[in-house]
Structures are given as structure tokens and as C-alpha cells.
Amino acid sequence: MNVRVLLFAGLAQRAGVREWTIELPSGATVTTLRAALESLHPWLREVPVAMARNQAMARGDEPVAAGDELALLPPVSGG
Amino acid sequence: MGTTHSNRSHLTRSAIELARLVAQVATVDDGAICTFVGTARRNSEGREVNLLRYEAYPEMADQEIGAIVAEAERKFSGARIATLHRLGDCPLGEASVAVVAAAPHRVEAFAACRYVIDEIKARAPIWKQEQFRDGTAWVGDPGSFKPRIP
Incomplete structure (x- = not known):
């Protein structure tokens, strides 16, 4: 998938x-x-990244399904 | 009262107009309106910034800010909140974020306002890029300095 x-x-x-x-x-x-x-992208190991699945923070053991929207989130800095 | 404002977007690409946010939540039953405005600052750890540029994961950021507003309205009795975060270019001195908390009394208004800005900064998937004369860098991402190509 x-x-x-x-x-x-x-x-x-x-x-x-x-x-x-x-x-x-x-x-x-x-x-x-x-x-x-x-x-695929070894530089990812060097940067702190959180993951979101379908626009919510994801736990590591969550299953990933076809059509899911995943996102890699660097440390936030809004405000 | 109520949360009729909760379906508004919390993100904007235009200048933030504080008075419009105040008007969204202020009622004659309020005795206190507390506002916080975060502004684009020139100095960043001794370096001179020309401009801030904000990026978001827009759908998630809007949902997260909505959740933070709902939490604050639950936690602080009678408080109603309007908040807007700017995306894209934010010139120095202009508002990058604003929070307005209206409540019958000042204790709840101050507390709700503080809660919302602190949680937005900690949780909303929004990122700030500082633009310097010689390059750009994402705040909190040390390896991200990118020299400006002349």
C-alpha cells in the first residue's frame, strides 16, 4: 500500500x-x-521529529492504513 | 454566551485586527477582557531579524487551537476566547498571534488568556522561520540555517 x-x-x-x-x-x-x-532518508535520524496520523499526534504502535495522511513534525515554534 | 465562535478559523494570512477579536467574545456580562498580542521581534539571541515567516500544518493547527480554546473555556469559569495566529510573512512589530479572553471577572480572564497562549506555543503545529540579512533559520531546529544566495 x-x-x-x-x-x-x-x-x-x-x-x-x-x-x-x-x-x-x-x-x-x-x-x-x-x-x-x-x-530511505538517513538524515531523518539526526533531527527530532514527531509523527501525526490523520491530523492527530500518533503513537508508535498505531497501525497505518492505505489512504492515511501521515506527517513528520519538527519541534513546534509558533507564537 | 456559548461557543458560537468556535467554527471560525484560528489561522490567518492577513494582519491581525485585535478589535475584531475582542468584538467576537465581549458581552455586557463581562467585567474583564484580557488580551495578549505576540509580536515579531527584531532581536533573536543577538542576531538581527528582518522578517518572520510562519508555516503551519493548517488543518491540524486549527483543530489543536480549537481544542485548546475549548479546554480553557472549560477550565476557567465563564471565560470565552477568541484567538488568531498569523501565517506567512509577519513584518517586525506586527502581531504574529493574539488571544482575547473575556470573562465576568479578571482572575479567569487572565488565567484563560495565559493558558491559551502557553498551550498554542507548546502544542500547535506551527513553525517560525527567522529571516536574517545573510540567510534563514527555523527556530528550534539548529541544523536549518540556509545561507542566502546573493
């Missing part, structure tokens, strides 16, 4: 794009997605 991964701020800057599409095996979780992204 394919899922979309949105990128923001310094992460989008490093990636040079605002969105990745990644193919995952069924049964994938937020943690296995993260690991797959880190093996």
Missing part, C-alpha cells in the same frame, strides 16, 4: 519537497513507517 507523508518547515527544506509517497507492507505501524523513512 502507498501512504502520503507530509513534511513541514526545516524537514521540507532538507527534503526539498513537501510530501513523500512511500510503499509499505500491510500491517505497517507508525514505528515501521518511521524506520522505512529513515532508511
